[in-house]
Amino acid sequence: MIPRSLSGKLLILTMLVIMLTEIFVFIPSVANFRLTWLSDHFVTGEAASLALERLPDDAVPDDVRDQLLSLTQTEVIVVRREGARRVLATKAMPGNVARHVELAMPGRIQAVRSITDALDTLILGGDNRTIRVFGPMMERNGTLELVMKEKPLRDAMLSYAGNVLLISLAISIFTGLAVFLTLRALLIRPLQRMSGAMLDFSNNPEDASKVIEPSGRRDEIGVAEVQLSSMQKQVRGTMAQQRHLADLGLAVSKINHDLRNILASASLFSDRLSDLEDPVAQRLAPRLVRTIDRAADYTKSVLAYGKSGEALPQRNVVRLHRLCEDVAEALALDRDSNVESPVEWINQTDPQLEVTADPEQLFRVLLNLSRNAVQAMTNTSDDAVVKRLTISADRLLDGVQILVSDTGPGFPAKVRENLFTAFSATGQNGGTGLGLAIAAELIRAHGGTIELRDDDAPGSRFVIDLPDCPSS
Secondary structure (H helix, E strand, O other), X not given: OOOOOHHHHHHHHHHHHHHHHHHHHHHXXXXXXXXXXXXXXXXXXXXXXXXXXXXXXXXXXXXXXXXXXXXXXXXXXXXXXXOEEEEEEEOOOXXXXXXXXXXXXXXXXXXXXXXXXXXXXXXXXXXXXXXXXXXXXXXXXXXXXXXXXXXXXXXXHHHHHHHHHHHHHHHHHHHHHHHHHHHHHHXXXXXXXXXXXXXXXXXXXOOHHHOOOOOOOOOXXXXXHHHHHHHHHHHHHHHXXXXXXXXXXXXXXXXXXXXXXXXXXXXXXXXXXXXXXXXXXXXXXXXXXXXXXXXXXXXXXXXXXXXXOOOOOOOEEEEHHHHHHHHHHHOOOOOOOOOOOOOEEEEOOOOXXXXXXXXXXXXXXXXXXXXXXXXXXXXXXXXXXXXXXXEEEEEOOOEEEEEEEEOOOOOOHHHHOOOOOOOOOXXXXXXXOOHHHHHHXXXXXXXXXXXXXXXXXXXOEEEEXXXXXXXX
16 A cells, blocks of 8 residues: 555655666676676686596596586586597586587676576576586686586575575665655655645634744755745735725725715705805805715715725816816815915916816825825924925827826835735825725726836826726
8 A cells, every 4th residue: 555645655665766776786796696606617617627637537436527527516527629529527418408608708798698698597497407608718728618407506596686685675675764764854844844834824824823934944945935934924914904804894884874974964064054144154165065075975985995896987078177176175275275284286287188087086086196195295394394286287199197296205115015005005104005096996997007106306206197088
């Protein structure tokens, strides 16, 4: 049964690879043992032939000849010299010779041939097979031939092969364990740590202690740990933002309900103010009515941002200059306001310039941008600091480009990274981070773009490109 754990699979795979490597070493080793065994018997046979050759055939006792043949494990000893062939010792005439082995073959040819002969001996060799071993004698001229049974050679090879297999198995086990323990320490344990961290984090992603702490390694495992830790932190941030959105949606629903009732009462009071003969009341009452009407409209669509986005724009031809003046009135920046504002308001738009847009949505965009600028500039009480808000616009070939600029402190680099992302792009204490996100969504709905111009001038400059006919 194959283990399911990566550690068990690694251990088995390591041992199999080492055993396969040992097989490639085992076969040449057995072939070399065969040649060594034959060479040793050849040397012994040559020594026996030296003694037998110096004596006449009838001078060698039969028992001595049999002992020499038994010592060399041969059946026939033959010497060839100068074209003459002399049988020095024999028990009986041998049968058919199954294989001829030459001990003086060239090295590379002998190595290849020895492997095939060794396999043949181990697989096909038996009791009745006879082999002939021949080669040049080392001590004198001539060729020596030995005819012998293959069984002693095969028995010796099997014994040697068994010993080699046992040693190879032991080496495989110990080497496999060493490699396994090394790989386990370097790879498996870190992987198990990361998988365990992912499992713990998935069970309780809100617990900050479940975020994996990188070990500081500089290899691929270390990179994976850093990336996993970063991903877990991003997931926690996303989940926190989702919880914040859910809580905000519930809170907005409650506030929206009560605010609509309050605005209904304020609308009644504004109607009564218009009946007063006071000139100030007569002048401010229409503005108050328009402001309350806009607020009432906002309460009807305030939940749309959290549901399916803003409503599609109802495009009309709008005089941009008049819309910018409405923004100034809403922020009490116009000259007719009785409230003295520390911010200088400049409307540089051409009074005759017309844009094709939803007036209420474009008003919201300009109001959000302007309010952010006013809040940023009024954070300092130093009268020497110039506080100026300017809106200008230019007619392009296919639309209008609007520039909203101020002389405030601008946006920090960290805020610029997520400038138009909800709940993340506020640089003001107590800000929600929704103003720029809403403005960007409304401009995109018009088919336009909004961006913060990145230059070296002080303050901030928002550029709005509003096409006359957006592409579908």
